[in-house]
Amino acid sequence: MGSIFAAGGIVMWPLLAFSIVAIALIGERLFFWFRLNQRQRPFMREILRIYRQSPTDVFPRLRQNVHLPIARIFLEALEIDGASPKQFHLALMSAIQAELPHLKRFSTVFATIISTSPLLGLLGTVLGLITSFDALRLGDVGTNSSMVTGGISEALVSTAAGLVVAIFTLMFANLFRGLYRRQVSLIQEYGGQLEILYESHYERLQQGKEASYVSP
Numbered sequence: 001m002g003s004i005f006a007a008g009g010i011v012m013w014p015l016l017a018f019s020i021v022a023i024a025l026i027g028e029r030l031f032f033w034f035r036l037n038q039r040q041r042p043f044m045r046e047i048l049r050i051y052r053q054s055p056t057d058v059f060p061r062l063r064q065n066v067h068l069p070i071a072r073i074f075l076e077a078l079e080i081d082g083a084s085p086k087q088f089h090l091a092l093m094s095a096i097q098a099e100l101p102h103l104k105r106f107s108t109v110f111a112t113i114i115s116t117s118p119l120l121g122l123l124g125t126v127l128g129l130i131t132s133f134d135a136l137r138l139g140d141v142g143t144n145s146s147m148v149t150g151g152i153s154e155a156l157v158s159t160a161a162g163l164v165v166a167i168f169t170l171m172f173a174n175l176f177r178g179l180y181r182r183q184v185s186l187i188q189e190y191g192g193q194l195e196i197l198y199e200s201h202y203e204r205l206q207q208g209k210e211a212s213y214v215s216p
Contacts, residue, residue: 011124011158015165018113018120022169025106029172032105033179040068040183044190047074048197055201069099070187074194085199092191099187103180110173114166121162128158 043065051058058078065071076095077088 009124009127009158011120011127012161015117015120015158015161018117019165019168021109022113022165022172025109026169026172029106029176033176036068036183037179040070041186043068044070044186047071048190048193051194051197051201055197069102069183070190073099073187073191077194078198085195085202088198088202089195092195096184096187096191100184103183107173107176107180110169110176113169114173117162117166117169119162121159121166124158124162125156128156 047058047061047070050061055078059075062071062075062078066075073092073095076098077092080087080091083091
């Protein structure tokens with residue numbers, strides 16, 4: 001591996017840095033999505049069940065799980081005291097929009113690695129070809145054959161390395177993009193159910209207030 005790395009030329013160093021960063025971020029995102037998919041769906045169902053029975057009892061449970069995006073979203077919307085269903089909907093949508101950057105975390109870094117790695121590989125190709133052509137001397141090819149083959153090796157290795165880093169990162173970036181879309185759909189689904197429950201609870205409160213005004 002060391003000889004292959006050395007044969008790739010100077011562009012192998014930034015490609016190595018990109019690969020280390022990509023592996024570290026992929027590991028962090030895999031852990032994040034695994035934990036989220038394991039816990040968030042049952043948590044949403046539990047919150048809706050508790051809210052259906054006693055709306056005020058959801059607040060301690062939400063505050064205990066603020067590490068979950070849906071808990072932060074629900075908590076921010078429900079903490080608006082006396083909000084109408086329309087105001088609650090706007091608060092819920094605002095909370096969802098504020099949470100989306102956390103779900104898309106590192107997507108810009110992945111996009112940068114995917115787009116830049118092949119370009120670095122192409123740069124290594126150009127540098128390797130320059131080395132090969134510079135080593136060519138008419139009538140004296142045999143003397144500089146090692147430099148010619150070294151330049152070609154640099155061109156091929158750097159190109160391959162750039163493509164490997166980009167393809168590896170792209171596979172996981174697409175996986176995370178799919179998980180992100182699935183999570184957004186899930187949040188919207190359970191957010192809609194919470195809105196229905198909130199509207200029913202709000203109407204009961206309004207009817208109770210009206211009844212108290214009418215009664216002597």
